[in-house]
Amino acid sequence: xxxxxxxxxxxVYRRPEALTNVQTHYCPGCTHGxxxxxxxxxIDELGIRENTICVAPVGCAVxxxxxxxxxxxxxxxxxxxxxxxxxxxxMPDRVVxxxxxxxxxxxxxxxxxxxxxxxxxxxxxIFVNNANYGMTGGQMAPxxxxxQVTTSSPYGRDVELVGMPMRVAELISTxxxxxxxxxxxxxxxxxxxxxxxxxxxxxQVQMAGLGLSMVEVxxxxxxxxxxxxxxxxxxxxxxxxPVYPLGDYxxxxxxxxxxKRRQPAHQQNGVTGG
Amino acid sequence: xxxxxxxxETDRCKGCELCTTVCPQDVLVMSDSFNSRGYKPAxxxxxxxxxxxxxxxxxxxxDAVLTVFRLxxxxxxxxxxxxISQAVAA
Numbered sequence: 135x136x137x138x139x140x141x142x143x144x145x146v147y148r149r150p151e152a153l154t155n156v157q158t159h160y161c162p163g164c165t166h167g168x169x170x171x172x173x174x175x176x177i178d179e180l181g182i183r184e185n186t187i188c189v190a191p192v193g194c195a196v197x198x199x200x201x202x203x204x205x206x207x208x209x210x211x212x213x214x215x216x217x218x219x220x221x222x223x224x225m226p227d228r229v230v231x232x233x234x235x236x237x238x239x240x241x242x243x244x245x246x247x248x249x250x251x252x253x254x255x256x257x258x259x260i261f262v263n264n265a266n267y268g269m270t271g272g273q274m275a276p277x278x279x280x281x282q283v284t285t286s287s288p289y290g291r292d293v294e295l296v297g298m299p300m301r302v303a304e305l306i307s308t309x310x311x312x313x314x315x316x317x318x319x320x321x322x323x324x325x326x327x328x329x330x331x332x333x334x335x336x337x338q339v340q341m342a343g344l345g346l347s348m349v350e351v352x353x354x355x356x357x358x359x360x361x362x363x364x365x366x367x368x369x370x371x372x373x374x375x376p377v378y379p380l381g382d383y384x385x386x387x388x389x390x391x392x393x394k395r396r397q398p399a400h401q402q403n404g405v406t407g408g
Numbered sequence: 409x410x411x412x413x414x415x416x417e418t419d420r421c422k423g424c425e426l427c428t429t430v431c432p433q434d435v436l437v438m439s440d441s442f443n444s445r446g447y448k449p450a451x452x453x454x455x456x457x458x459x460x461x462x463x464x465x466x467x468x469x470x471d472a473v474l475t476v477f478r479l480x481x482x483x484x485x486x487x488x489x490x491x492i493s494q495a496v497a498a
Contacts, residue, residue: 143477143479149472167471363425
């Protein structure tokens with residue numbers, strides 16, 4: 135094997151500083167790790183690593199405070215927005231974000247997120263929707279798709295019995311206190327980049343004091359879906375996105391300028407392109 | 409064509425194979441041997457120097473185990489030497 139002298143190479147990508155140097159406990163191919171990485175990159179780019187507080191949920195991401203190289207604490211199940219509210223009100227100069235799954239935010243903690251949005255708290259909420267309760271073994275969640283087989287819905291989700299999947303981004307977007315509510319996905323590289331841009335905007339919304347910002351991310355769960363990591367990403371595109379359409383559900387007028395793409399340098403300098 | 413290379417942090421790779429699905433040059437393959445955690449990690453097999461350092465593998469990697477390098481089109485001189493260990497530890 136030939137060794138390459140890296141002295142002449144530029145570093146195009148390296149692990150963000152906002153992630154700790156440990157191996158996560160997530161299953162191989164689980165996009166929790168990917169979403170952690172995107173948040174880490176955003177924290178690095180905004181230069182807020184020393185000023186950020188993470189509130190971890192209960193669920194697969196219960197050890198999130200071990201993986202982000204920022205201050206963090208662990209909330210009771212579903213109560214991350216309530217705990218984050220307290221932290222943010224005591225230390226309003228800090229950037230506070232919660233990282234919650236669908237069992238945490240959309241089931242036991244539904245009222246916490248609704249009232250945090252209702253109060254218009256300056257928080258950033260990263261909501262990871264993988265259509266089941268991953269940590270406890272893949273049971274049916276409020277976000278489980280109609281007909282989806284889980285360990286607690288072995289014949290598929292029955293609408294007569296448990297109703298339709300809950301669309302959280304649409305729900306929260308009806309609350310005026312939530313100023314930035316979007317749904318993104320991580321099923322391919324283009325959408326991963328869009329997700330990162332949305333997470334960055336969500337943090338900027340908080341830093342500008344514009345109210346609650348939430349990014350719902352459609353995520354894969356290869357282990358409990360009984361798929362390979364690659365086919366799980368394909369299943370997000372084929373099955374989940376038709377039920378959970380991607381898009382911007384609420385972008386308040388004050389948030390609008392933050393969502394604009396940065397202009398190319400020659401336009402910023404007033405030089406017209408050829 | 410840009411020239412690049414990657415460094416895989418082998419012991420933290422979980423062998424999910426997602427990087428191999430997005431590599432436009434098909435120079436990422438899964439190793440035949442196990443790492444310390446019992447996974448078969450991704451390795452760069454690039455004898456022809458086809459890697460362009462596009463970084464798609466790093467974008468999709470759920471465990472952030474990839475560091476991506478690219479050769480500048482104009483080779484800079486007098487730069488401080490960049491050790492692999494520094495890149496991996498960062």
